[in-house]
Amino acid sequence: MKKKFKIANPKGKLGVLIPGIGGAVSTTFIAGVEAFKKNLGKPFGSLSQMGTIRLEKRTSKKSPLIKDLMPLADIEDLEFFGWDVYPENCYKAALKAGVLEESLIERLRDELESITPEKAVFNKRYATNLKGKNIKKEKNYFKLAQELIKDIKNFKNKKNIDRLVMIWCGSTEIFMTQTKVHKNIKSFEQGLKSNDKNISPSMIYAYAAIKCGAAYANGAPNLSVDIPALTELSLRNNIPIAGKDFKTGQTLMKTILAPGIKSRLLGLNGWFSTNILGNRDGEVLDNPKNFKTKEESKLNALQHIFQPELHPDLYGDFYHKVRINYYPPRGDQKESWDNIDIFGWLGYTMQIKVNFLCRDSILAAPIVLDLIIFMDLAQRAGMKGIQEWMSFYFKSPMHDETVYPEHDIFIQSIKLKNTLRFLAGEKTIDHLD
């Protein structure tokens, strides 16, 4: 008999907590969910809503929808709540973001207008290019965390919420590395009380989320929950966490192409990536300190996929460059160019050119939905700490310190689906028919 993992039923409402709720990704995501509820569109790109999963051998011909196999939360049960540095409600913010057509936003006006951001925990030091004034003022970071906890509890009581997931859709913070204050919960809480500058706002949100029993996913490349103090707290409080940096656009393409090149043992001399974008995200990234955080996140994928230490002749010396250029006329409609210099038989060189005209937030929105749905599933299944099976969605997957991060999108996809099969009490698939 199949042994099923014990997973609590998704009864009641799932509260979705979003720092950065007035941003392009958040408003595109929320408007999308409201549009699906009204049958105004379909959740293309979302595995939790449209993905299927093969079970058993191919001859069994069993490929149910993931949402039919697993006890996932229904999108009708999602309730949104969030914070932003800018006070505009989600209707105005969606219009400003300029991602979706105005005619669609008008049809969702009532739903979007009813969501207004709470005052944010924010400090200009971590994102200099933002000018919003919708900001909480308290004596120290610890008190700010308590204010966030109060906001979350009020929302939970007022809307009769059963479970919580927080997803960071706020701006990318400046580049930071781990320091003493991040070492454990005690040093972190002391740092909150003494306003330690190594504690950024996204860490304060993550701390508040874990304290309130909310699963936490980080859509930006900043450290946030990826510090020992908070991973320790997540284990202690039985909270699943995941991050960092939604895998969309150019990096998505990179982690689709690179595993193919490597699987055929074609060598790599260089990979040059550049792109233009003109949304607020691009404006924040125009500051070199914020760009550095994104650059680090984007650079890592190729090193881990090509494994130069195993294949020095093929990948021992490739040049990798990533550029992001803020170009306002383009808005959210990013354009990226990749030039890939590869070599084959006897070292003869070849080139691949990729020109992706994408829409950043259209690619990010289904990731936000899937992360919310799967992180809630993880929590109901009693999973805690870093959820590596969520690597599929991230540019810089959080991972246990004893292993390297998995960047290859095909391995990530197998890992995600095998985790679902395992949770459902089905056999994992190794493709050995």
Ligand SMILES: NC(=O)c1ccc[n+]([C@@H]2O[C@H](COP(=O)([O-])OP(=O)(O)OC[C@H]3O[C@@H](n4cnc5c(N)ncnc54)[C@H](O)[C@@H]3O)[C@@H](O)[C@H]2O)c1
């Ligand atoms: N769009 C994508 O494809 C994509 C991909 C990967 C990562 N990301 C990351 O996701 C995040 C959101 O992207 P976006 O395009 O929506 O950006 P955005 O600039 O439109 O939205 C970010 C929002 O966060 C708010 N904010 C900043 N600091 C805050 C704080 N401390 N508290 C509350 N609100 C705060 C800003 O005011 C803004 O409204 C960014 O960090 C971005 O780098 C986006």
